[in-house]
Amino acid sequence: MDSKRRQLIAGISLAGAGFVINACRRTSNSGSASNKSDEPAPGEAAPVEVTAAEDLMREHGILRRALLVYRESAIRLRQDASSVPPEVLEKAAVLFRVFGEDYHEKNLEEVYILPVVKNLPGVAAGYVDVLMNQHTRGREITDYFLSITKAERIPSNSVETVAKALESFARMYEHHAAIEDTVVFPAWKDAIGQAEFDEVGGKFEEIEHQTFGDDGFEAALKRMEDIETSLGLSNLDMFTAPLPTK
Ligand SMILES: [Fe+2]
């Protein structure tokens, strides 16, 4: 049984090249996600370039969907721990590790963005140390998730600890990504100027190809959708807020 679980993990690790991130660099005006070539299909609009900042924010979109899985899992764990299969949480944690922590943070933000922003005048620089600390804390908590989900079931005496960790992780990263999107990335873009911004976009593309090969963003998105589906979270309308009642 454990070997089967390990096979599942292997299937979502990058080692097997089953999870790659590329298509975030370009998108079709038609909205088609199936055309993996740079050449548009007959009748399709030409692909448009996606800037580095857009790319980073799309990556945040994938991570936010993982955070939704974490929040919903915390609620369900408290109601009925058996309703959250550990392997599904494990898949979400691996996705966050590979796509968020190792690629988005270590390869992009910590190399190209945060060192620049730290030396800028203004409020953005004041966030950098906290953001770095939160990257570190996030990795520590992901280590915990990967450890606790190795078992066939989450032990009943660990349910509340896991639920709290899922919630606090989501709370941290929701705010973390929002500050990056609204303060840090715009300050970085303003500081480096258009020419360097375009050049860095090309570097990001190279890093993506080196790290993941082709079709990476689409693969990450598909992985996220599969996780949501396995927990019954794939219907957006289920999250439409009810009107307040007395
Ligand atoms: Fe970050």
Ligand SMILES: [Fe+2]
């Ligand atoms: Fe980020």
